[in-house]
Amino acid sequence: MIKPDRIVATTCPYCGVGCTLNLHIKENVVYRVTSPFDAPANHGNLCVKGRFGYDFIHSKDRLTKPLMRKDGELAPAKWDGALGHVAERLLEIRDKYGPDSIGFLLSAKCTNEENYLLQKVARGLIGTNNVDHCARL
Amino acid sequence: MTNSIADIHLAEVLLVTGSNTTEAHPVISLEMKKAVRQRGAKLILIDPREIELADFATLHLRPRSGTDVALLNSMAHVIIGRGWAKEEFIAARTENFDALREAVKESTPQWGEDVTGVPAEMIEEAAQVYSQAGSAAIFWAMGITQSSHGVDNVQALANLALLTGNFGKPGSGVNPLRGQNNVQGACDMGGLPNVLTGYQQVADENARAKFENAWQTSVKIPSKPGLTVTEMMNGVLDGRIKALYILGENPMLSDPNTNHVKEALEKIEFLVAQDIFLNETAQLAHVVLPGVSFAEKEGTFTNTERRVQLVRAALPVRGDARRDLDIICDLGQRLSRADAKNSSDAIRPVSDWNYADAAAVWDEIAALTPSLAGISHERLDPRGIQWPCPAADHPGTPILHKEKFTRGLGKFTPLVFREPMENPDSEYPFTLNTGRILQHWHGGTMSRRSEGLDWVVPEGEIQINDADGERLGIASGEMIRVASRRGEATGKARLTDKLPRGMVFMNFHFAEVPANALTGDAVDPVAKIPEYKVSAVKIERI
Numbered sequence: 001m002i003k004p005d006r007i008v009a010t011t012c013p014y015c016g017v018g019c020t021l022n023l024h025i026k027e028n029v030v031y032r033v034t035s036p037f038d039a040p041a042n043h044g045n046l047c048v049k050g051r052f053g054y055d056f057i058h059s060k061d062r063l064t065k066p067l068m069r070k071d072g073e074l075a076p077a078k079w080d081g082a083l084g085h086v087a088e089r090l091l092e093i094r095d096k097y098g099p100d101s102i103g104f105l106l107s108a109k110c111t112n113e114e115n116y117l118l119q120k121v122a123r124g125l126i127g128t129n130n131v132d133h134c135a136r137l
Numbered sequence: 138m139t140n141s142i143a144d145i146h147l148a149e150v151l152l153v154t155g156s157n158t159t160e161a162h163p164v165i166s167l168e169m170k171k172a173v174r175q176r177g178a179k180l181i182l183i184d185p186r187e188i189e190l191a192d193f194a195t196l197h198l199r200p201r202s203g204t205d206v207a208l209l210n211s212m213a214h215v216i217i218g219r220g221w222a223k224e225e226f227i228a229a230r231t232e233n234f235d236a237l238r239e240a241v242k243e244s245t246p247q248w249g250e251d252v253t254g255v256p257a258e259m260i261e262e263a264a265q266v267y268s269q270a271g272s273a274a275i276f277w278a279m280g281i282t283q284s285s286h287g288v289d290n291v292q293a294l295a296n297l298a299l300l301t302g303n304f305g306k307p308g309s310g311v312n313p314l315r316g317q318n319n320v321q322g323a324c325d326m327g328g329l330p331n332v333l334t335g336y337q338q339v340a341d342e343n344a345r346a347k348f349e350n351a352w353q354t355s356v357k358i359p360s361k362p363g364l365t366v367t368e369m370m371n372g373v374l375d376g377r378i379k380a381l382y383i384l385g386e387n388p389m390l391s392d393p394n395t396n397h398v399k400e401a402l403e404k405i406e407f408l409v410a411q412d413i414f415l416n417e418t419a420q421l422a423h424v425v426l427p428g429v430s431f432a433e434k435e436g437t438f439t440n441t442e443r444r445v446q447l448v449r450a451a452l453p454v455r456g457d458a459r460r461d462l463d464i465i466c467d468l469g470q471r472l473s474r475a476d477a478k479n480s481s482d483a484i485r486p487v488s489d490w491n492y493a494d495a496a497a498v499w500d501e502i503a504a505l506t507p508s509l510a511g512i513s514h515e516r517l518d519p520r521g522i523q524w525p526c527p528a529a530d531h532p533g534t535p536i537l538h539k540e541k542f543t544r545g546l547g548k549f550t551p552l553v554f555r556e557p558m559e560n561p562d563s564e565y566p567f568t569l570n571t572g573r574i575l576q577h578w579h580g581g582t583m584s585r586r587s588e589g590l591d592w593v594v595p596e597g598e599i600q601i602n603d604a605d606g607e608r609l610g611i612a613s614g615e616m617i618r619v620a621s622r623r624g625e626a627t628g629k630a631r632l633t634d635k636l637p638r639g640m641v642f643m644n645f646h647f648a649e650v651p652a653n654a655l656t657g658d659a660v661d662p663v664a665k666i667p668e669y670k671v672s673a674v675k676i677e678r679i
């Protein structure tokens with residue numbers, strides 16, 4: 001049997017039950033998922049998604065570079081250029097059409113901390129309450 | 138959920154409606170089965186489909202789609218009429234009972250049968266079983282909320298729990314099963330147009346002032362609630378919305394009326410997508426920012442029982458991607474620098490958007506949010522904490538509303554039954570129902586890239602009732618076209634006796650068989666949730 005380099009306890013990325021996952025890792029690849037029997041939400045039970053649905057982490061389709069649209073096509077870009085452009089365009093649009101011309105969709109898949117900070121950007125820096133996410137969906 | 142996953146097995150009666158729990162919340166369904174099989178609990182299932190839980194049900198009520206309020210009002214009528222309501226609880230802890238009694242006066246079981254198709258005796262029996270239990274817990278999911286009167290449905294369920302005193306004790310309560318892993322958290326964090334963290338209203342001047350002071354930014358938080366997702370998409374089309382920033386979502390696949398969303402996202406002046414894949418939405422963006430998966434980040438998710446739990450980085454970041462938190466902080470820094478430069482109010486310092494780590498961001502959230510004030514990342518190791526948790530020595534709250542309701546007294550809501558926005562007719566004679574299946578997730582971005590899951594279920598099927606299939610000369614495996622007033626989708630038919638006649642069922646995990654090309658824009662007037670569970674469609678062989 002493969003011996004893991006490390007086992008990291010975390011929370012399932014799929015549904016709202018919030019099962020505890022133990023990710024077994026060898027050479028920076030997740031190769032097995034288990035759950036501890038004293039896990040608060042799931043007592044060691046997992047469904048097929050939590051136990052076997054982890055290949056996407058290592059998918060070759062994962063984005064690894066920022067992209068910017070040039071002549072109609074998305075092309076690789078540098079972080080400074082991409083984020084600089086985002087900040088510039090958002091401020092331009094805010095100044096031209098007002099803060100409520102910009103909307104932010106938060107994510108039911110992202111962490112609390114990320115969601116909090118993005119609504120802080122929307123409300124505290126842009127000045128709009130156009131903040132929602134796809135929970136109703 | 139008002140209650141916890143750990144006390145499901147203590148319920149004497151479970152009422153499950155609008156939730157295909159074994160497919161959408163599998164591990165919670167295990168607790169339900171345990172309650173039934175090991176502890177003799179009775180399960181009342183309300184669902185038009187013969188889902189797996191039907192095998193465990195004492196009573197299976199199969200109402201016509203979209204008639205939930207009629208059925209639940211009718212149950213309330215029986216409970217009051219037979220004297221099964223818990224009068225002491227109603228007197229001590231609730232208000233507006235007379236209004237409810239008045240509203241359901243005419244909702245006899247016979248009327249209920251006429252509207253919903255569920256036999257009157259079954260409605261009476263369900264009312265009896267639910268109200269006579271020492272503890273009874275209600276569970277629901279999108280089948281209740283994804284309706285043009287979803288808020289009414291939820292209130293009708295709450296009425297039943299109030300009538301029978303099923304609040305504040307183990308194995309009881311009203312328990313929405315949240316879909317996505319952090320839907321609960323996204324709402325708690327102010328990911329809604331009308332509230333800041335912990336549901337502090339943007340309309341409340343004191344709340345706004347508190348955040349403005351803490352954030353030290355130069356703009357003011359508006360007092361008027363903003364737009365919802367559906368309204369934002371409409372806003373793009375009518376020119377009010379010029380830019381959208383979309384974090385980790387794929388509205389192209391998950392929003393209703395896909396064609397409409399596509400039109401909006403193609404038209405918009407500036408679209409930013411922050412995601413781990415180039416999904417259908419990101420493909421239309423002007424700038425795509427590569428974030429990381431849950432396995433490469435630190436932070437917290439909040440589950441359906443309000444338990445805040447740790448997410449731990451297990452792997453290094455790949456390539457040039459960046460942690461989502463770092464991306465947002467970097468953007469925050471850029472915006473606040475630009476803002477400080479332009480601001481006429483130069484005395485006011487802007488916050489620096491430098492956080493040591495996710496734990497430091499959490500500390501800011503806790504400081505601004507009374508219901509989370511006692512939670513820190515340190516305390517979450519290893520079991521998490523259920524909010525409200527107002528102080529550092531508070532153990533968290535597994536059961537809400539123990540001595541009193543958040544608002545003081547529990548309020549009955551009188552409700553009038555309304556038909557769904559679109560019922561089947563002669564041109565579109567079938568009712569389309571949509572939902573999840575066990576092996577896949579949402580738009581499929583993650584699950585379809587997991588070999589095993591995609592191997593078990595590689596394509597989206599269109600389910601129809603056996604007899605309907607026979608009548609139309611359609612066999613399992615044949616290609617069929619489903620069309621609504623808004624669009625169409627084609628896919629393989631699957632005949633099944635689990636659906637009632639006249640129903641078509643599709644999952645929304647496959648872009649090639651897009652269920653949401655068919656669904657409508659009708660939304661609940663309060664919650665603005667789209668009506669995914671009732672659309673009129675027609676089907677034909679191709």
Ligand code: SF4
Nearest residue numbers: 012014015019047050
């Ligand atoms: S393992 Fe299954 S039931 Fe548990 S959180 Fe993940 S998806 Fe939900």
